[in-house]
Amino acid sequence: MRLPCPICGDRDRREFYYQGHATMLNRPSADAGTATWDDYLHNRENPAGETRDLWHHEAGCGAWIVVTRNTVTHEVSGAVLAEKAKT
DSSP states (O other): OOEEEETTTTEGGSSSSEEEEEGSSOOTTTTSSSSHHHHHHHHHOOOSSEEEEEEETTTTTEEEEEEEEEEOOOEEEEEEEEGGGOO
16 A cells, blocks of 8 residues: 655555554543543544544654545545644
C-alpha cells in the first residue's frame, strides 16, 4: 500500500507508523471521568468501508497525517496533515 504524504508525495506504507482511527484526535478532557477515558483508550471501531486513520511518517518527514482509505478495497483516497484535519 502507498500513502500520499502531503509533504513528500506518495510513499510506501513501511515508511509510516499506524496510530489508529483519526477520532483519537478528539481526546477527552482531563476531568472527563473514568468511563469516558476507558472508552477512549480501549474501545475501537472496526468498520468495513471508508475510514480516517492517523499515521506518522516515521521514516520520512516526521509529519502526522490523516489518511482516508477503504478497508474493504484497500483504496487510499487522500491524506491531509493532522493539524489541518477536521475530526
